[in-house]
Amino acid sequence: MKRYEQLAQTIAAMIRARVLAPGDRIASVRQASARHRVSPATVFQAYYLLENQGLIEARARSGYYVSDAAPALLAEPSPSRPDRRSTAVDVSELVFSILRDIKDPAIVPLGSAFPSPALFPWQRLHRSLSSADRALSPWQSVGGLPPGDEALRRQIALRHLGAGLRVSVEDVIITDGALEGLNLCLQAVTQPGDVVAVESPGFYAALQALERLRLKAVEIPVHPREGVDLPALAAALKRHPVRACWFMTNYQNPAGALMSEARKRELVRLLALHEVPLIEDDVYGELYFGSAHQPPAKTFDERGLVMYCSSFSKILAPGYRIGWVLPGRFGERIERLKWMTTISASVPPQAGLAHYLASGGFDRHLRGLRRTLEQQQQHMLRAIAKFFPADCRVSRPSGGYFLWLELPESVDALRLHALALEQGISIAPGPLFSAKREYRNFIRLNYGHWDQRVEPALARLGDLIRALSS
Amino acid sequence: MKRYEQLAQTIAAMIRARVLAPGDRIASVRQASARHRVSPATVFQAYYLLENQGLIEARARSGYYVSDAAPALLAEPSPSRPDRRSTAVDVSELVFSILRDIKDPAIVPLGSAFPSPALFPWQRLHRSLSSADRALSPWQSVGGLPPGDEALRRQIALRHLGAGLRVSVEDVIITDGALEGLNLCLQAVTQPGDVVAVESPGFYAALQALERLRLKAVEIPVHPREGVDLPALAAALKRHPVRACWFMTNYQNPAGALMSEARKRELVRLLALHEVPLIEDDVYGELYFGSAHQPPAKTFDERGLVMYCSSFSKILAPGYRIGWVLPGRFGERIERLKWMTTISASVPPQAGLAHYLASGGFDRHLRGLRRTLEQQQQHMLRAIAKFFPADCRVSRPSGGYFLWLELPESVDALRLHALALEQGISIAPGPLFSAKREYRNFIRLNYGHWDQRVEPALARLGDLIRALSS
Numbered sequence: 052m053k054r055y056e057q058l059a060q061t062i063a064a065m066i067r068a069r070v071l072a073p074g075d076r077i078a079s080v081r082q083a084s085a086r087h088r089v090s091p092a093t094v095f096q097a098y099y100l101l102e103n104q105g106l107i108e109a110r111a112r113s114g115y116y117v118s119d120a121a122p123a124l125l126a127e128p129s130p131s132r133p134d135r136r137s138t139a140v141d142v143s144e145l146v147f148s149i150l151r152d153i154k155d156p157a158i159v160p161l162g163s164a165f166p167s168p169a170l171f172p173w174q175r176l177h178r179s180l181s182s183a184d185r186a187l188s189p190w191q192s193v194g195g196l197p198p199g200d201e202a203l204r205r206q207i208a209l210r211h212l213g214a215g216l217r218v219s220v221e222d223v224i225i226t227d228g229a230l231e232g233l234n235l236c237l238q239a240v241t242q243p244g245d246v247v248a249v250e251s252p253g254f255y256a257a258l259q260a261l262e263r264l265r266l267k268a269v270e271i272p273v274h275p276r277e278g279v280d281l282p283a284l285a286a287a288l289k290r291h292p293v294r295a296c297w298f299m300t301n302y303q304n305p306a307g308a309l310m311s312e313a314r315k316r317e318l319v320r321l322l323a324l325h326e327v328p329l330i331e332d333d334v335y336g337e338l339y340f341g342s343a344h345q346p347p348a349k350t351f352d353e354r355g356l357v358m359y360c361s362s363f364s365k366i367l368a369p370g371y372r373i374g375w376v377l378p379g380r381f382g383e384r385i386e387r388l389k390w391m392t393t394i395s396a397s398v399p400p401q402a403g404l405a406h407y408l409a410s411g412g413f414d415r416h417l418r419g420l421r422r423t424l425e426q427q428q429q430h431m432l433r434a435i436a437k438f439f440p441a442d443c444r445v446s447r448p449s450g451g452y453f454l455w456l457e458l459p460e461s462v463d464a465l466r467l468h469a470l471a472l473e474q475g476i477s478i479a480p481g482p483l484f485s486a487k488r489e490y491r492n493f494i495r496l497n498y499g500h501w502d503q504r505v506e507p508a509l510a511r512l513g514d515l516i517r518a519l520s521s
Numbered sequence: 522m523k524r525y526e527q528l529a530q531t532i533a534a535m536i537r538a539r540v541l542a543p544g545d546r547i548a549s550v551r552q553a554s555a556r557h558r559v560s561p562a563t564v565f566q567a568y569y570l571l572e573n574q575g576l577i578e579a580r581a582r583s584g585y586y587v588s589d590a591a592p593a594l595l596a597e598p599s600p601s602r603p604d605r606r607s608t609a610v611d612v613s614e615l616v617f618s619i620l621r622d623i624k625d626p627a628i629v630p631l632g633s634a635f636p637s638p639a640l641f642p643w644q645r646l647h648r649s650l651s652s653a654d655r656a657l658s659p660w661q662s663v664g665g666l667p668p669g670d671e672a673l674r675r676q677i678a679l680r681h682l683g684a685g686l687r688v689s690v691e692d693v694i695i696t697d698g699a700l701e702g703l704n705l706c707l708q709a710v711t712q713p714g715d716v717v718a719v720e721s722p723g724f725y726a727a728l729q730a731l732e733r734l735r736l737k738a739v740e741i742p743v744h745p746r747e748g749v750d751l752p753a754l755a756a757a758l759k760r761h762p763v764r765a766c767w768f769m770t771n772y773q774n775p776a777g778a779l780m781s782e783a784r785k786r787e788l789v790r791l792l793a794l795h796e797v798p799l800i801e802d803d804v805y806g807e808l809y810f811g812s813a814h815q816p817p818a819k820t821f822d823e824r825g826l827v828m829y830c831s832s833f834s835k836i837l838a839p840g841y842r843i844g845w846v847l848p849g850r851f852g853e854r855i856e857r858l859k860w861m862t863t864i865s866a867s868v869p870p871q872a873g874l875a876h877y878l879a880s881g882g883f884d885r886h887l888r889g890l891r892r893t894l895e896q897q898q899q900h901m902l903r904a905i906a907k908f909f910p911a912d913c914r915v916s917r918p919s920g921g922y923f924l925w926l927e928l929p930e931s932v933d934a935l936r937l938h939a940l941a942l943e944q945g946i947s948i949a950p951g952p953l954f955s956a957k958r959e960y961r962n963f964i965r966l967n968y969g970h971w972d973q974r975v976e977p978a979l980a981r982l983g984d985l986i987r988a989l990s991s
Contacts, residue, residue: 147857147860150666150860153663153666154663154666156660165663168659168660168662168663169659171659171662173657173659177654177655180650180651180654180869181650181651181654181655184647184650184651185647185651187643189638189639189641189643190626190638190639191840192638192641192839192840193623193624193635193638193839193840195840195842196620196623196624227697227842227863227866227867228863228864230862230863230864231862231863234861234862234863238733243713243735256861259861260861263708263858263861263862265713369662369663370661370662370663370665370865370867370868370869371867371868371869372665372697372863372864372865372866372867372868373867387617388733390617390620391704391726391729391730391733392700392701392704392733392862393697393698393700393701393842393863394698394700394842395840395842396697396842396867397697397840397841397842397843397866397867397870398840398841398842399650399840399841399869399870399873400867400869400870403869
């Protein structure tokens with residue numbers, strides 16, 4: 052990273068942490084140059100970058116100020132307080148009516164779960180897929196059989212090792228995307244009727260998986276910045292015969308929460324105490340802004356109770372449907388379930404990804420992707436501050452590509468969803484993210500797509516919210 | 522097809538149907554030329570082909586005779602008589618110990634479920650994958666979302682239409698191989714504890730799917746030539762609350778049976794009468810010998826009760842893991858289950874297959890593949906007649922790549938499997954194919970692999986059987 056980028060990151064982190072508040076004057080170029088021991092040109096470049104990200108603004112003859120709109124004028128949503136009882140789950144109708152919209156390119160995809168495909172290195176991926184496929188011998192058509200392509204598993208293990216997670220090639224099982232991995236992990240440790248702890252608000256696919264496997268959900272509150280509420284989890288573990296937890300520790304979907312390292316350690320310790328397996332969904336872990344990579348809870352797992360799931364779908368190759376599991380002590384069961392349900396992931400995409408990862412350039416791509424998403428978050432936060440009523444609350448996640456918004460009490464997100472769709476805009480309404488259809492006045496917005504349609508769409512959304520809240 | 526190939530097929534069909542028995546003298550070249558109104562050269566070519574397939578042999582100064590070894594000296598296995606009660610299923614341990622061997626290239630893969638990868642058009646597939654992937658726009662990364670790639674679904678619908686099955690593009694759902702399709706169909710129509718009718722002997726993955734979904738199996742006998750025993754099925758439908766059937770109507774695995782068109786019609790009629798859905802596994806349907814394409818039972822389905830599943834894994838592109846379902850009236854449920862478990866099949870392989878199918882050459886490849894498999898079947902039948910005890914019985918399927926053998930009563934197939942594996946040979950022992958571990962003295966052999974190791978392996982296998990039966 053260049054010196055000016057480092058400086059910009061340092062200042063951005065202070066703004067995000069509210070050390071610098073909206074409207075605060077920041078150091079002049081001369082002051083900053085002296086304080087950080089860099090040239091004035093470097094400070095100019097850093098300030099230019101921050102201005103471009105919407106974090107600061109220059110005022111004529113007066114210097115630089117933290118932007119009013121960023122990191123967002125609006126307060127963050129309140130911590131959730133889900134119902135403490137366990138529930139049979141039924142969210143599918145709602146989810147499917149929303150999934151259908153994703154495929155329609157005419158709809159502004161603020162409700163989408165995917166980032167814009169324009170953010171990925173398709174040309175490089177194509178070259179890797181083509182080279183790797185050409186080099187495959189026919190006999191390697193069985194090479195993808197569980198646990199999966201050896202070269203790809205080695206690349207994945209190497210990346211984890213580089214990030215401080217001790218895994219070997221043997222620990223990696225390739226799956227058809229993270230969702231299959233998560234489903235297999237869940238099935239490996241539960242029987243129909245069992246109770247599983249999930250986040251509230253939480254990823255709807257987790258709720259669907261519970262529904263499909265006829266499991267019961269206990270919803271654990273999620274703080275919009277700190278993640279799973281550990282005292283609430285401890286209480287639930289005492290009250291319910293919880294057989295597994297399915298949590299997202301980094302940039303949780305939809306709230307955007309990041310669990311601190313200390314809280315992850317505590318989570319692992321607490322679950323080990325109760326011998327409860329953790330299914331850790333880390334598909335957004337690589338999409339961190341500013342600061343360094345956040346270790347997953349798996350890093351602190353000494354008992355093999357954490358099943359770690361991730362994929363390339365959100366960070367490199369959507370559509371390839373290649374993910375992986377680090378299964379802890381449940382490896383054999385998960386590998387067998389994979390054999391029994393889909394046999395193996397597709398061989399050419401596995402080989403293509405292995406080739407891409409071995410060729411270098413993945414980290415450069417990721418740095419660019421993170422910068423873009425961080426900028427787009429700022430754009431969207433600014434637009435929301437401009438167009439939405441002032442009593443809306445919005446999350447300010449330090450990674451991923453989702454904002455979680457609490458709208459005025461009187462706004463029905465399902466109604467908003469229907470009205471927005473009539474205007475060609477999709478959103479993800481709050482009740483999607485709860486087994487009990489809570490979060491009636493919440494929505495999730497995706498800033499992973501940013502084109503000329505998004506700002507006008509947000510303006511229209513603001514008008515609709517105002518109309519519904521009056 | 523050339524004239525001489527047609528003639529050879531006609532004669533081969535008579536031999537297979539035992540109109541011509543081993544040792545029978547067949548028409549001289551002159552007689553055949555007159556009878557079939559073809560030139561003597563054409564008859565010579567046909568006889569040469571039949572000789573090469575091991576079906577006939579020339580005897581000096583005496584003419585041509587049906588080969589003693591072919592279509593096999595041995596009788597066919599007896600029709601099965603499975604236990605009529607329903608059972609909870611547990612075959613997995615056995616299956617996994619055998620699946621592990623597939624990946625070891627040092628083992629002669631007579632127990633494998635896959636044909637030799639050398640039989641597939643890898644170069645053409647590579648060119649199609651590479652061209653199609655290069656042409657994909659990033660936005661098509663969502664194009665694979667359920668029901669799947671439009672171009673591929675159109676090609677699949679066209680092939681079915683060409684074979685007399687009325688389907689539209691909308692009827693096709695792409696899956697991660699046929700096995701995922703079968704699993705989704707099963708889940709779409711059952712709840713844990715339900716009873717499902719399967720074939721006995723039957724495909725072990727069906728038994729595993731039942732086990733995984735906690736369903737009970739009622740095993741229906743299979744005649745080695747005629748397939749599912751319909752009176753037995755009718756009786757089972759009266760005795761048990763059967764919620765679905767999972768049958769393989771063409772070249773059933775492992776017995777090789779082909780249901781006639783009349784019996785398929787009767788099957789569809791019987792199930793419609795009881796409103797029981799049929800999950801039809803047709804992965805070997807394209808691998809017919811001699812005669813024409815055999816319509817699946819789906820062709821006769823007027824009520825939308827048949828869920829048809831197939832894939833490219835056994836006929837074109839193993840390792841791509843692309844299959845499809847024609848879901849009848851259960852389309853929405855199956856599409857949703859697909860979203861919930863693996864989201865979609867991998868996009869580049871879907872696009873590559875669509876490109877390959879649109880470019881032509883698939884039928885030529887299939888003709889070559891069928892010829893090769895038919896020849897390899899003859900080679901294996903001949904070797905078995907030569908090396909195995911005379912009281913062994915063997916199936917003579919008219920398609921696919923499996924032989925089903927009934928060994929002398931005293932031979933334990935599991936013991937044979939263990940001894941053979943010590944000598945570097947895998948076989949699939951009979952108990953794999955039954956929820957109740959029946960078929961103790963049966964084995965399935967794969968003639969989809971034929972290299973210089975196979976004949977010596979069959980000789981060793983014959984010695985082992987002799988040793989175990991004495």
